[in-house]
Amino acid sequence: MRVFVIGAAGGVGRRLSKLLTGQGDDVTGMHRGADQAEAVAASGARPLLGDLVHDTVDELALRFQWHDAVVFSAGAHGTGRDQTTLIDGKGLEKAAEAAGLAGVRRFLLVSVFPEAGRSREPTEGFEHYMRVKKQADVLLSRSGLDWVIVRPGTLVDNAGEGRVTAGPAVSYGDTRRDDVAAFLAAVLHEPRLNRVIVEVTSGDEPVADAVRRLASG
Template sequence: MKVFVIGAHGQIGKKIVSKLVAQGDQVYAGIRQADQAEAFEDAGAQPVQFNLLAQPDEQALALKGMDAVVFAAGSGGQTGYDMTLMIDLDGAVKSMQAAEIAGVKRYVIISAEFTTDREKWPKALRPYYVAKFYADEWLKTRTQLDYTILQPGSLVNDAGTGRVTVNPAAGGAITRDDVATFAVQTLKTATTIGQTIALINGETPIAEAVQQ
């Protein structure tokens, strides 16, 4: 499978790229800066400079011929309201439009837990959650993409556990490694198309949880 990872240099993006390469996929790592390229070349991926501020038709040039797109980019809510809107909302939407222009159907996005429940949005990250909410809604209602929306809980950098709880009743934490593993397995699991899936660490093996 030819997969383009947007935000490949991010913490989850790097893990997604590594896992895709390890299972033999042809991986294109979307990066912002040229000096990020060498690390991905060494890891067995093809680095491609990709600008989320560019127009969809320009972004589409990089996505031509791909089997799938994974959107793992984000401002992290740390760069101010303007960049949160430009990356997490408008950048995400433009990448969806670009995928459709390029003829790519499969699209997986890393979102965040509780995006549909404003009462649970962290006060310090409200602009980020606004962006995630509307990007997810655009994907669901304004595109014809074969999408999967992953909504992980609080992200931690511990070693992956290989086990999750899907659509939990309450929030929780999940390792970035487990999010990446779930995203990679989601790409080739047709039953996840059209699904919004919340994730925290739990007791169910990821391969089994994906099939559910």
């Protein structure tokens, strides 16, 4: 499978690229910093410089051509309201439109639980992030693509366990980036899981079993 990962130098993107290339998939890893090419290549992906803010829909579509799936795992990561709007919001909109133009139907989005951060004092920046992420979910879910929206809990870097709790609605909790990557990799290879939102936290069910269970309804 030929997979285009947006945000390939990021915590989830790098792990996903490594898993996919390790199992024989062909991965193009889009990164925005020239100095990230080495890290992307080390994950086994083909590094490709690109920027969701500056690239046009047509430019993105050209890059997506000949791929079987796009995974959007980019994010502004707390760098401000405007960046959040441009990357997590407008960037997703552009990428989804570009996938349609390029004829790449399969599109996975790494989103966020609606109740993320509820235990903290709300800040305007975080509330904006939550609104933008939700709007991105709305936009993708109304597209004609074969989308899956994955909502992980708070992302942590502890080594993965290969086990998750996953479903259309699960209680909020932490999620290991390794396990999110494993979940995304399994979803990419399970076309029956389509046009659904899946919430994912750390848990007890092996990733492959969870994806198979969700796919068979």
